[in-house]
Amino acid sequence: MLQSQDTEVTMPHALATPSDLMNHDIYIDTFFENASPMGWEQIQPGVIALHPIQDHQRFSPNMQISHINLKLLTDDPAKRQSVRFVIRRISNCWNGRRQPAITHSPMSWAVSSDDQSWQNILGQPLDDPEFAMAFDVPVTAPCMHVARMVPYTPTHLQSWLATIAQSQWVDIKHIGQTVENRPLEMVQVGDANAPHHILLRARSHPWETAGNWIMHGLVDQLLNTNDSHRHLLEKMCFWLMPMANKDGVHRGMTRFNICGMDLNRNWDRPADEQLAPENAALEYWIEHHLQSGKPINLAMCLHNDSGGQLHPGLTNKPDYAYKMKRLEDLLRRHTWFTEGSQPPGCGGADVFSGGLIERYGIDTIVAEYNAERIAKFNRPPLHWDWITYGRKLVAVLCDYFELSQP
Template identity: 35%
Template sequence: MRLSNRKSVWFIALLLLTVNNLSKGQVVNKLKIGYINYYFENGSPLLWNIENDTLLKISLLPDYQRQTLNRQTDHWYFSIVAAKGTRIRMTIEKMVPDVYNGRQATDWWNYRTGIPCYVSNDNESWTAYKTTTLPGRELYCDFVMESEEVWLARLPVYTTTHLNSLLTRIKGQNDVRILEIGRTLENRPLEIIQLGNPKAINQVVIRARAHPWEPGGNWVVEGLIEEFIKENPKRNLTNFCFAILPMANKDGVVRGMTRFNTAGMDLNRNWDKASDSITCPENYALEKYINMMIKSGLPPALVIDLHNDDKGDVHLAKRDKGDTGFQSRMQKLEKLMREHTSFSESFRYSWTGDGQSTVMTIDNGLYSRYGLEAFVYELNANRITGLNKVPSADDWKETGKGLLEVIYCYLEK
C-alpha cells in the first residue's frame, strides 16, 4: 500500500473516524482472527487484542540492558492465522517507550523514510508493505490474507535455521573452514567461518548480528561468502583470509529480542575493556580470537561490524585529526564502497578532542586497545537510498558481493 503525504492525512482521519464510529456501535464486519502465533524461533514477545471488533492491535515488548533502565523495542515477527481473504487492519505499537542513555524516547517510530512491514505467505519470501505512522505513535498496516497463515516481520527474517543451512552448504568447500570459538550464554555454538589462506597477509574480521533485530548483516555475509566460493578458484587469492562471525547474538535472535544478550549486555558496547566471560561470552570469545590473530603475527588489517539503523552510514573509530594516512585510507575505502556497492550514504568521522564522549563500540575499542582499523557499517533498514527502494534479502546479498570486491581492492597493495 502506497500513500502520498496528503492522502495519508485523509486516510488517518478516516481511520480514526471509523474507529470512533465503531465504538458507537455501528454495524461492521467483525475481524475474525484464529490465532496470533509467535512461539517459534525469533518470534517477538508481544500482547495482542482486537479493538472495537475490527482492529488488530499488536503491542511489542522490549528487552532491557543490564544495570541501566535502558530498553529497546524494534523487532517484530509473528504470524496471523485467519481465513484466506480476510482484510486485516492492524496497528503495531511499542508497549512502552524506549529508554536510551537513561532518557525516555518521545518519538517511538520517528524514521524519516517510513517503516516497512514485511509480509510473507510462506514464511520464506518477503514483500515489504508500507506502514503509516498514526498520531498515537502506532504504525498502521492494512492488507488482505492471501493464505490461511501469514507471517509479518520488521525485516527479511534470518534465523539460526538460515545460518545452519549456510554452514551445511559451505562445509567442506575449498578454502572454507568452520571453527567454534566459544559458546553463547545459553550454550549455543559461536562459529567463525574462515575463508581463504589462514597464513595470508591480508586478514579481515567481519561480525554480523550483534543486535538481534538487525538481520541485514546476515544477508550481506551470505552474499559475500557465496561470491568468495564462486570467485576463489578463478582468482587464486592466496593473500586473503576472512574470519566471519555471522551471528554474534544467537540467543537474542532465537528469543526474538531487539538489542541485548540474555544477560542484558549490549555486544556493541564496553569494548574499552576485556569482556566478562560470564555475562558476555559472545564478545569474550571474539576478542580471544582476535588476540590469537595478533599473537600469531597476523592481526586483522580490517574489522567490519555490520548493523542496521535508519540512516545507513559508516561509522569510523575516533582518531587523531593529524592522522592523514588514516584519512586517505578511508577516502579510498569510501570511493570503493560507492563504486562496488549500493552504499550512497556518509562516512562518519570523529576526532579526539572534539568534546564528544567516546561510545565504546567495537571500532573504538579495537582501535584504542589494539590499534586495529575497524568500522561499523549501519545498513539502512528502511530504504536503500542508492537503489531508491526498500531493502530485500537479495539486495543485501548483492551488497555482500560488492563488499568482497571493496575489500580486495582496498587491501591489495
C-alpha cells in the same frame, strides 16, 4: 510495494465486545524461533492491536524495541482480503532520553505467504493518542509472515553453514558459547596464510539482519569456482562471526543479550565472561590470532539503523582516517552505498570500532545499513539488496588491498 489503502488512517476507538468477535478467525503466533515477544488483541473485527515489548540494558534506563516478527493465521483466507495492524505508542530510551519507538515517518515491513518470497509494505503513522502506526497485511494464505525485516534465524544460519562447509576454502570452528550455551561460530573463508585478513561480525544487535545477508553475498562471490577467485582466497582470508548475539536472535530480542549487555559496548576493557561471553570469546579469538603472528588488516561490525552510514572510530593511528575514507570511496564506486560517514569517534573506545583500534591496533569500522530506505534506490531494502552489496564487497576489498580484480 504495497501501501496501506488509506493514507489518512483513523482509529476506531470503541473496543469491540467479545460477542462482536465471536467469529474469531484470526490468531497471532509469537512463539517460534526469532518471534518477537509481544501482546496483541483483536480490537475490532479484522483490526489487531500490537503491544511490542522492549528489551532492557542491565542497570540502565536504556531500552529498545525495533524487532517485530509474527505470524498471522486465519482459519479461512478466502474470508478476508487483508488484516489491519495498529501498534500502540511505546517508548525507547537511549542515553537518558525517552523517544517514541515508532516515529512519525512511514516504516517498511516485510511480508511473505511462503517464507521464500518477500515484499515490502509501508506502514503509515497515525495522528492518535493511543496508536502510533497502522499497516494492512494482504491475506493470501492461511499463514502470513510479517516482520520489520526479512528474518534470519539460527536455523537459517545452520543451514547456510552446512552448505558452505562443503568448500575446501571454508573452515568453521566454535570459539565459545553464548550465555545460554549456544555455540558461537567463526567461519574462515580463504587461506590462513594469506597476507590480508578481514574480520566481519554480524548480529551483535539481534534484530539487525543485514549483516547475515551481506555475508551470504560475500561468501557466494568468494566461492564462485574459477581460478581468479582461487587467487583471491590465497591473498585474502575472511573470518566471519555471523551471529554474535545468538540468544537474542533466538528469542526475538532487539538490542541486548539476555544479561542486558550491549555487545557493541564496553570494548575499552576485557569483556565480562559471565555477562558477555559472546564478546569474551571474540576477544580471546582475536588475541590468539594476533599472537600466532597473523594480522587483522580490517574489521567491520555490521548493523542496521535508520541512517545507513559508516561509523569510523576516533584514533591517532597513522593512516586510519585515510584508509576509512578510501573504504568509503570504494563502497561508493562498487556498491549501491551513497549514505556517507559519520564524523569519527562517536562512542570512543567503548564501541567495537574504537575498542579494537585502541586495544589491538586493528583498523575497525562500524557499518550501519538503513533498515528503512536505500538512498540510491529511494525505496525500502529487501534482503536481496544486502546480498548484492555483499557480492560487491569482494571488489571493494580487492581494491582496498590493491589486488587485481577477478
